[in-house]
Amino acid sequence: MILAKVVGTVWGARQAASLGGRRIVEVRPVVLGPAGPVPHDATEDRLADASLLAVDPLGADEGQLVLVAIGSRVRDLCLGPDVTTKHCVIAIVDAAEVVEGEPA
Amino acid sequence: MILGRVVGQVWATRKNRWVEGKKLLIVRPLAWFRPDHECGHVVAVDPVGAEVGQDVVVCLGLPARRALGDARHPVEASIAAIVDRVEVHADAAADGGPRFEFAHGSEPSGLDVRP
Numbered sequence: 001m002i003l004a005k006v007v008g009t010v011w012g013a014r015q016a017a018s019l020g021g022r023r024i025v026e027v028r029p030v031v032l033g034p035a036g037p038v039p040h041d042a043t044e045d046r047l048a049d050a051s052l053l054a055v056d057p058l059g060a061d062e063g064q065l066v067l068v069a070i071g072s073r074v075r076d077l078c079l080g081p082d083v084t085t086k087h088c089v090i091a092i093v094d095a096a097e098v099v100e101g102e103p104a
Numbered sequence: 105m106i107l108g109r110v111v112g113q114v115w116a117t118r119k120n121r122w123v124e125g126k127k128l129l130i131v132r133p134l135a136w137f138r139p140d141h142e143c144g145h146v147v148a149v150d151p152v153g154a155e156v157g158q159d160v161v162v163c164l165g166l167p168a169r170r171a172l173g174d175a176r177h178p179v180e181a182s183i184a185a186i187v188d189r190v191e192v193h194a195d196a197a198a199d200g201g202p203r204f205e206f207a208h209g210s211e212p213s214g215l216d217v218r219p
Contacts, residue, residue: 001147001181032145035111048142058118067147071180078178090178091119098112
């Protein structure tokens with residue numbers, strides 16, 4: 001899974017039947033910056049240049065950080081085998097704290 | 105499987121029911137990891153109780169689901185082990201291949217380079 005930020009929603013009047021009107025969001029992966037001893041939230045990290053489209057059964061809003069699971073088996077388990085995607089939102093993130101702790 | 109360091113944790117209220125009650129850790133890969141998208145991290149479910157700062161082995165794909173006790177979890181990364189010590193043999197690339205190096209200039213703790 002990767003952290004990504006929702007940057008938009010996609011609507012399509014004509015779509016594959018298997019999509020069944022599911023919500024599709026455009027997300028950009030978070031590029032994890034260097035972590036310091038002071039915790040910061042992953043929302044402060046920059047976003048990848050590339051964006052990808054994920055099916056979102058949870059209803060994330062633009063600007064929210066989400067957890068995106070990737071792969072066809074994940075899609076089978078999360079949405080069903082007929083849905084034409086490999087990216088699925090499996091959680092809407094409340095907080096994602098990043099800190100470079102001392103190795104135990 | 106990949107080697108990485110736990111650098112954070114993710115909290116989520118709204119989530120797939122299969123990840124309810126699961127600890128989600130942010131892992132920065134220390135060695136090979138080539139995701140389709142630039143991101144520099146992977147989020148893994150943690151069934152073993154790893155903590156921030158520890159080096160871990162992250163299992164990817166089907167074994168990641170099996171490690172959670174039920175292959176129906178819609179996830180593709182889970183923590184398989186907490187690393188105590190890593191041994192690398194300096195002459196492992198003697199066949200002319202590239203010398204093994206850890207990513208981001210960071211090495212796992214407990215690294216032991218053998219001559």
